[in-house]
Every structure is written in structure tokens, then in C-alpha cells.
Amino acid sequence: MQALPIDKLRDEFDGALASGHVVVEAPTGSGKSTRLPLWCAEQGPVLMVEPRRMAARSLARHVAELRGCDLGEEVGYAVRFDARHGKDTRIVFVTPGVALRWLAAHGLDRFSSVVLDEFHERRWDTDLLAAQLKGAGRHRLVVTSATVAGQRLARYLGGMRLEAEGRTHPVDIAYNGEPSLPSTKNLEQRVANAVRRMLQETAEGDILVFLPGRGEIRAAEQALSGTDMEVIPLHAGVDTAIQDRALRTADHRRVILATNVAETSLTLPGVRVVVDSGLERRTHHRGGRTVLGLQAISQAAADQRAGRAGRLGPGRCLRLWAREARLEDYTPPEVAREELDDLLLAAAASGTPVTELEFPDPLPEHALERAWQRLRVMDAIDEAGYLTDHGRRLFPLPLDPLFAHLITAMPDADTRAAMTDLAAALSTDRPLLRPMRREEERQALLEWAPEPCDATTRIRLVRGDPPRAVPANRGALAEARRMADQIRQALDLPERNPDFPLPRESLLEAALAAAPELAYVRRAKRRSALGNGQAEIQPAEESRFPEEAEAALVFDQHSIPGKGTTRTLNLGTCMAPVSLETLARRDLGVVEHDDPAWDGETVTVTARRVYAERTIASESVEAEGPALRAALADLILSGKLLEGAGDRLREEIEAWNLYVALDFGEGEPLPEPREWLVERLQSLGVEQGSDLELVEVRDLEPRGIPEWERARFDRHYPRRLNLEGIDTVVHYEARRKRVTVEKVGGARTTVPRRTELPAWQGWKVQYRDGSRLVPVS
Structure with missing residues (x-):
């Protein structure tokens, strides 16, 4: 077999694996994904966990070729809907999802070692496998990484850290200068221009273009349709035959348009040039869900991508952003x-x-x-x-x-x-x-x-x-x-x-009953948007959701960049229209009561069921319980019930709170009149409309300033003043010893004289007329 940089670690690795867990820190291209499973297999069956299906299949095929065996015998793989292995297979390449299901089913009992390859990608499932296997004692755990700090990882596992040199050549990195940060603006045309430039400036090797997703790959394919180059799309969704074409050496130059699946997991043998869009689709939290959004890559990912050009010899990398753009250092782990x-x-x-x-x-x-x-x-x-x-x-x-x-x-x-x-x-x-x-x-x-x-x-x-x-x-x-x-x-x-x-x-x-958070309703003023109280979406262009529909169950969505640098736009890609009545039948949202009315016998309110700030149902009902007490408070304070009681209550609460603030009496300030009324009606046992017959006006008057002191207090600290040509209300700020006399009516335009006002000794007095505020001396 051809010598690889990691071969120098063979003896150290065998000794480390015999004694416990091992962390192998090695750059992409060092041979860790092909050599380690072969070395581990000499000490027992090995499960090789690869982050992607494409990598699991291609590596299994390559290692089987190195062993000179048929795929599925000594070396095999298992990914979703595709498996080639048997009970005696010594090396099985799997995705993390398969490994977790096998762990749950039989504890991976038949494997003596488990290799978590490309751990630096920091998927949640490989993090979980590491957490579950590191202390189990039944397996030797091998963790490989190209960029994560190996010493920290070795301390976490309680194992040994080994370092291997890479097999990389110098890569000349250039920037196109615009835009300053990675962007989708005119991306397909900028990619096409960059590919044509690299074809002119380089004489050999395939060109690997990193793009964030299938849509961008399709657009770039169309933009490159006029070139003589073979253009190969490479992402998880392309047919196996197309994947194989990209993974094998060709006798002519090619352009490979790839997602970040090509960053570390796959060997692309002919690449000498990289064109990097600087973008990826990355998951993130939004409204209590994981959504996929378009973001700039990290610096570590950019370095990994550039390194792809230096596998065979000196290479070139053209980055489609400005040199001075600042990328985050590392991609945050999925957890x-x-x-x-x-x-x-x-x-x-x-x-x-x-x-x-x-x-x-x-x-x-x-x-x-x-x-x-x-x-x-x-x-x-x-x-x-x-x-x-x-x-x-x-x-x-x-x-x-x-x-x-x-x-x-x-x-x-x-x-x-x-x-x-x-x-x-x-x-x-x-x-x-x-x-x-x-x-x-x-x-x-x-x-x-x-x-x-x-x-x-x-x-x-x-x-x-x-x-x-x-x-x-x-x-x-x-x-x-x-x-x-x-x-x-x-x-x-x-x-x-x-x-x-x-x-x-x-x-x-049934779906609404099982997962009510899937329900979205149109915004009242922005019909292009729908919300569920936690997040907002817009129907995707490909959605069949009709304009006249008011609500939907949203089974799938994805994110794209919105306006500004930090906003994202969530697009509903699988929307099923439902009626507002359907949502109301499932008791979504909360019931709010308003519009109280009194016809002399019955108190009624409008009961509105509100979901995501939208009324989805309403009806007029006879008020009971809390809704009745709130309605009575509003009716009393508006003067529609027990005429005069509301005004007297406001005056009593206002006077008492000023009295307490001035330290003239002991006690606590009273709440706002509506809150006080609701609490008072509850203490009186008002639950149904008929209970109102038992309530008298004096029951709704708080205990306030003692009668013998009230007249003198009102004279010194009035809350309203009728001056010559002016009607005013008076505001007191007890802590600051400041009085504001505010005009609320009258034709007079001059400021009141100090002699027209109460003494207010030691207080600063000011007068407000609209926006004008002047001192009164």
C-alpha cells in the first residue's frame, strides 16, 4: 500500500489502543480514515462512524479495495436504506444514526473498538456517542479530529493523544474583494467568473467549488453551461453514480460543485484549485425549533476548504469575499x-x-x-x-x-x-x-x-x-x-x-391535537406573514398555500438570509391550509373578554379566542367569574353602571395614595381603581350576574382618609383646581417635592400667578400647557 503520513504513528497507536481510548489529531489527507480501521481490526471488530452517508459508502469501498476483498465481506457499511455487511464483517462503516440505533438495540457488543471519525464537525450524535462510550468500559474509543484541540479532547476521554503530520502542499490564497463578507448576491455569476479565471491561470487539476446547497449548485451549473468543462454536482442528494464520478480520477479537467460534504470526509483525487463561496447552510435555534439557515462559514472551515487544493501539489484557492472580512474562529457545535x-x-x-x-x-x-x-x-x-x-x-x-x-x-x-x-x-x-x-x-x-x-x-x-x-x-x-x-x-x-x-x-x-405548535395564522396587517406565537414564516415560493387561506399547519420550513446582517427569513415549504374554526375547536390560544355591556338585567362580554395575536373566534356571552368582575369594573368606571361610583372611587384612591406618600398616615398605597374594583368584587363573592343585586355602592368605597381630616387635606392638596379662565389637574411628586399644575380646559393663555394657587410651602411649582412647561414663581 502507498505510504501515508499517519503510518508513522502505527506503533504508538497500537500501544495506546491496547491501554484505553485514543485521540488522533491529524490533518485532512493524512490517511486516518483508511488506516485506523485497518489497525483497529487487528485487535477485534471495529465500527467506523462517519458523519455522512457518502463518506461511509466511499470509504468502505476504498478500504475493501485495500484489503483485496469484496465489499460486504470483511469490510462493509450500513447507512439509511442501504447496507452491505454481515455478522462476520470485521470493519463496518456507519453513520452516527445507525450507530445510535445499534447501541440502543444491542450495545454494540460485537465491536471491540469504535472510531468517531471527523469529530471536529461536532455533530450532536457523535457528541452523544462519545459521552455514552467513554465510560462504558466495553469498547476502545478512537476519536479523530482535524481541527479540534486534541489535548482537551484527550483529557475529556481520559485517553492518549497522538498527532500525525499532514500531506499538504502550499496553497496560494487570493480574495476577489467584493462583497466584504460571504454573500449570495449574484453568487452563480461570481462563481462562473471565478472558475473561468482559474481555468486561465492554472494549467492542471480539477476545480472544486464550495457552495451552500443544491439550489446554488443548480444555478452555478446553469451559469457554467457555456464552458467545455465537465461539471459535476456533489451533495448528499445526487445519485450514487454521479458521486462515484466525482470520487474517481479522470483524464480531463473537471469542475466539482459541492456542499460542505467535501470539506473533510471525502477524498477528491484530482483537485488542485478551490473556489470558496464562504457560505454554508447551518442549523440554529429559532422559535423552539431547529431550522436550517444560510450563514458565513468559520475560519477553521475556510482553512479546511483551502487545504483541499494542496493534496497533490501546490494549489490555488480563490475566496469570494474580502481579505479583511472577519469570520468566527470555529463553527459552534450542534448541541x-x-x-x-x-x-x-x-x-x-x-x-x-x-x-x-x-x-x-x-x-x-x-x-x-x-x-x-x-x-x-x-x-x-x-x-x-x-x-x-x-x-x-x-x-x-x-x-x-x-x-x-x-x-x-x-x-x-x-x-x-x-x-x-x-x-x-x-x-x-x-x-x-x-x-x-x-x-x-x-x-x-x-x-x-x-x-x-x-x-x-x-x-x-x-x-x-x-x-x-x-x-x-x-x-x-x-x-x-x-x-x-x-x-x-x-x-x-x-x-x-x-x-x-x-x-x-x-x-x-389529529396532527393539530398532537402538535398544536404547528398551527400558524396570518398576521392581521401583513398577510404575507404567518405566526404561531413563537416564530413567523412566509409561504415559500414553491408552496401551494392559497392566498385566501387564513391558517395552516406547517410541517416543514427552512431559513434564508433576510434584510440586514442578523435577520433570517423563515419559509414554509410544507403548508396545509386549515380553517380558523378548526383551531378554535382545539382550544388554541387564550380567551380574552372585552366590550362589556349592561342591558339592565344581564352583563355580557365579547369572548375572543386569540392565537398568535389574531382573533380566531368570537361570540357574545353572559359574563361569569373573572370575566364578570372585570366587566363590572369597566362598566362602573365608565359610568354605565352605578352612576357616580366610578368617579368617587378614583377620587378616594387618588387622595389616599397622596396622603400616604406625604406620610400623613400609616398604610399601603391602593392599586389602580380597576384592579381595586376587581379584587373588591371578588372579596364580595361576585361570581354571577345575579350577585350584583347584593352589592351596594358603599361596598365599593375604600377606607381612606379619616373624615375629620379630609376637608383640610383637600384644601391644602387639591387634585383639581378651577382658576380664572383655566381648568387644571394637579400632579404631586412627593419625593421630589414638586407640583405640576396641568391645564385641561379654558381659554386663558397666561400662566397662573403663584398667589392664585395653594400655599404648597417648600414645594417647587410648575405649569404645563400642552408641550409648554414653565416654572410658577
């Missing part, structure tokens, strides 16, 4: 920027609640608490953090916990099958439909799936093929159908059938 539902559920499934685990970085308390509450509401975990029977049904499903919960919450086989198909459609790496640009495409979809509902459209796509005019993504459809079939089989549901009932209304009613 710091994602919701933790999956992590909590996976930990519970393995028999160790997160409260008993030590993680490489502490879990954020706010996200941990939200996840704990959500899983408790789902009845997935018990109070101690262990799986419930319902949780055991959720975890084996290869789905986000929310979708697994929705499936198991459906009331019957028809709705369970429909939710299974919808969940499968939303769990693929690619959308089921390509963008529809021609009117005949949209019309064909409308005739085939007439409901203006993204959810039912996706269910129909999973169940049967649309007309040829509809631009379906055949690879994504195949993946969704495989997943749907797997879940249907696990849940003993009927096989897929395009003629199977599609109970849309009962499906959405």
Missing part, C-alpha cells in the same frame, strides 16, 4: 445551536438519560429544558428521563421525533398511513418536485392533485407517479418510498397504494 429532542430520545433509548452523561461541551439549559418538556408532552420519556412504551415505538423509526410522534398519535390505520407517507416525503435529502417554471407543469399538477395543500400533494407523490408533465425528482421519490415502506412494515400498515384513502381533514385534526 449549542440545535434543539435537543433527538439527543434526549437517543440517550434514553440507550438506557442512560442525559442527566447521567458528561458531554464534551455542556448542553445548553434552555434547549435541554425545551426538549425535556416536549418529549414529556409526547409521553416519550418518563420523569427520570427513561423511555416510555410510546418512546420505544418512536425511537426505531428513522425520523425526527416530531414526525415519529405524529405517526403514532394518529387515531386509525388510514391516518397513520397518510402521516407515514408525509413524514417520509419530508425526510428525504431532496424535494420531491423540481421547480416548476412552465404553466403546463403547474396545470398538470393541479389536475392530478387539485387540493391547494402541500401535505396532500406530498402524500400523493409518495403513493403514485404524477403525470409526466409534472417535474418530479425520481431519486427523491424512490428514497421517500423506501422509507415509507420501511415504516409501514414496522407498524403493520397496508402497502402503499395510490387508491388508498387520503383522509385529509381527520389527518390534520
